[in-house]
Amino acid sequence: MKIFAEIATKLISPSFKFSKGGEAIRIVSQALERLEKKYGSLSRERIVDYCVSAAYSFKDRGERWKINQVFGPKSVEKFGTDRRVKYYEDRWLASAEITRSHLLSYIADKSKHPHQQYVYMPMEEPTKKRMLNSQAGYIICQSSTLGWSPESESCSRCKFVSKCKIETQKRFPEIYRLRLEHGIKDCE
Structure with missing residues (x-):
């Protein structure tokens, strides 16, 4: 959620905030479960790639979108179908001085996992x-x-x-x- 919030506030709508209730957490958690089911595993890189891709898809809508659209089943289904877009996503991120590696730092490093x-x-x-x-x-x-x-x-x-x-x-x-x-x- 922190990854998406940073992208959304810096590149889409400065007033963006996740709702404080459990609904947003549930929606994002379900999206992560769908991604894990789609790919068989869920790496830090894939989470960042999804957040970037989802935000990029909704970038021209201003404030006319909802979290359940960005993290919904259709968005998960479309994710990863055209990776040629990654170049443009990275340029878009760079316009706000954001990098994928910076976004990765928000997720705990699995190499330090207790197991x-x-x-x-x-x-x-x-x-x-x-x-x-x-x-x-x-x-x-x-x-x-x-x-x-x-x-x-x-x-x-x-x-x-x-x-x-x-x-x-x-x-x-x-x-x-x-x-x-x-x-x-x-x-x-």
């Missing part, structure tokens, strides 16, 4: 290697480790990786999210 040490656990490798690619090995791994990890050599060779990702997500949703985010960064 960060669980992204990759090298001590689990011997257990993951036991009976690798067998049903018994999969059961041992599921009962004795935190499941799939993008940095695990064993996980990269395991034929049960798809099934394991689902189980890891069910059992440890926050660790799974961190692992996904970490794995995506490594691939870039």
Whole structure:
């Protein structure tokens, strides 16, 4: 909400403010849930990109828009369909001396997440290697480790990786999210 408020007050309407009630929080939270469902994960960068894109879409309307339009299902659905616009969004932000990296600073850095040490656990490798690619090995791994990890050599060779990702997500949703985010960064 702070990210969008800064963009909106500096570039769209200086009088913009989120309502003090819980309605605005609910609307923004639902948009974040839709984004997470659409993309499978929700990174800091994606949140910033969405806020910038949504604000840019409504920039010419002055004060003739509502929060439930900006963060509504249609806006989430349209988000990311034309990334050629990013150049123009960045120029628009620059006109108010705002950068995406500045906006990122409003969101807590996931590298300082309290569960960060669980992204990759090298001590689990011997257990993951036991009976690798067998049903018994999969059961041992599921009962004795935190499941799939993008940095695990064993996980990269395991034929049960798809099934394991689902189980890891069910059992440890926050660790799974961190692992996904970490794995995506490594691939870039």
